[in-house]
Amino acid sequence: MDQQQASEALAVGDAFRFENLSDPAAGVWELLPEVQIAVNAASKSASSAISMAYTMNALRKASAGRDARGRFTAEAQDCLRSALLFSGAGLDTALKRLVAHTLPILVNNELAVAKQFEDYSKRRIANGSDGVDPRELLQLLLSTAKTPRDVLLERWVYDLRSSSAQSAERVMELATACGVSNRALKKRFTPSKDKSSLIERAFSARNQIAHELDVTNPAEGARKALETIRQYRKAEDITSMCQELLDVTQDIVNDVAARLVIVEK
Incomplete structure (x- = not known):
């Protein structure tokens, strides 16, 4: 790779930005600052990781005298994987x-x-179908300093937050609990039979990375190089997945914030 090619390859990483991400709606920063901070932090980290993937790919190939085009190096692949993890973490925390x-x-x-x-x-x-659990009822009635309604509301919030939000089903549960009813928005995270929607593919890839380190055939690990038995991720695929996770999160936040603004008035 000559100096000009290396410079051009590095410039791609330096110039990377997510395109067409929704902006925070009016009132979001005032009403939900901690939520918006989580979205922004995830977006910035994911963007930096993808940028670094392009840079790392160019540097590694330049050091070996190779063209920056083609499959990303193993190190660049790990940068892409981290971008998807950042995006998923942002969705989980924000929602x-x-x-x-x-x-x-x-x-x-x-x-x-x-x-x-x-x-x-x-x-x-x-x-059962018609009765009341006496232990649950007793706990509610004997709770101090809080009404039974307050106790149940705290439990509802706790239960909604108790498991990881890393599936379309969980996004649907949390968004619905917050009263999101916009059809076009809900369609983006409605679970499908074949798990083919962009957000479902993003969660599938995220979970393979987080739980299996993207290793597709562990039995081959003793005989083959690690990068050959790990799932290969295209930069454009990771970018679109990260963007969907981040954009859906922001759109849900915007939807709820718009209704909170009305309440505040």
Whole structure:
């Protein structure tokens, strides 16, 4: 690789930015600063990781006298993988913070959210199809300094936040709890039978990286180089997956914030 080719390859990394990400809606920073910080941090980290992937690929290939085009090096691949992990972590953190900060307000102002809370409360104290669990009822009645309603609301928030938000099903659960009803937005994270939507493919790749280190055939590890038995990720695929995770998160936050602004008025 000559000096000009190396410079051009490095410039690609330096110039990388996510395109067409939704901006925070009016009122988001004022009403939900901790939520928006999580979205921004994830976006910045993911963008930096993808930029570094291009830079690392160019540097490694330049040192070996190779053309920067073609398959990314193993080191650059790890940068891409980290970008997807950052994006997933941002979604998880932001949506859980969104639930914690907004449900106590929304449940008092939106019938759809209040109905969900009522259904949760019935399930929580139920004992069989028609009865009431006496232990649950006793705990509610004997709780000090809080009303039974406050206790149940805290439990609902806790249960919603208790497991990782790394699937379309969990995004749907959290967004629905917050009263998101926009059809076009919900379509993007509605679970599908074949798991073919962009956000589902993003979660699948994220989980393979986080739980299996992208190793496709561990039995081959003793005989083959590690990079040959790991899932290869294209930069453009990772970029589109990261962008979808981040954009869906921001759109959900914007949807909820718009309704909070109305409540505040």
